[in-house]
Amino acid sequence: MAARRGRPAFKPTLALRRTVEQLVSVGESHESVARAVGCSRETLEKHFVDELATGASRKRREVVDLLYKSARAGNVSAIKKLEEMTGAASAAEGVRSRGWGGDASGPAVTEPAAEARPEKLGKKEEQQRAAEQVGGKYAVPSAPKLVVVNE
Numbered sequence: 001m002a003a004r005r006g007r008p009a010f011k012p013t014l015a016l017r018r019t020v021e022q023l024v025s026v027g028e029s030h031e032s033v034a035r036a037v038g039c040s041r042e043t044l045e046k047h048f049v050d051e052l053a054t055g056a057s058r059k060r061r062e063v064v065d066l067l068y069k070s071a072r073a074g075n076v077s078a079i080k081k082l083e084e085m086t087g088a089a090s091a092a093e094g095v096r097s098r099g100w101g102g103d104a105s106g107p108a109v110t111e112p113a114a115e116a117r118p119e120k121l122g123k124k125e126e127q128q129r130a131a132e133q134v135g136g137k138y139a140v141p142s143a144p145k146l147v148v149v150n151e
Contacts, residue, residue, distance in 0.1 A: 010039055010043050010047060010048045012048060016037055016048075017048065017051050019036065019037060020033055020037060020044070020048045020051040020052065020055060021051045021055035021056075021059055022055075022059065023036055024052055024055040024056050024059075025055055025056040025058075025059030025060065026049065026058075028046065030044060030052065033052075034054075059117060067081055067082050067085075068082065
């Protein structure tokens with residue numbers, strides 16, 4: 001039997017899966033996570049589909065669990081942080097209930113249209129308009145009034 005050539009197939013371990021979840025949960029890009037794990041971005045996206053998709057939410061759940069445990073133990077900082085998080089969540093829910101969220105709770109309502117943008121000018125037109133608006137010390141002096149007496 002001949003020996004196989006080439007690089008051995010990538011095999012993700014439990015430790016690598018945890019690492020991917022942690023890096024995704026703090027907002028690292030796929031490129032950055034792939035470099036940290038020691039594979040290409042394509043390999044990362046092939047072998048760590050679940051971790052890339054749900055890793056951030058899993059880690060957030062773990063953090064919230066730890067906060068609740070600390071708050072129940074009497075940690076004032078944890079209590080304040082949970083109060084802040086629940087206040088922000090209820091405010092976000094209030095916004096969604098007004099129709100601005102566009103989720104399953106109701107139809108999405110578009111924001112009011114912004115004022116019409118001015119037509120984009122070329123470089124020369126911008127320079128000409130800027131020159132016409134110069135005032136103060138560098139303004140173009142007005143033409144002199146001529147006093148002509150024709151008798």
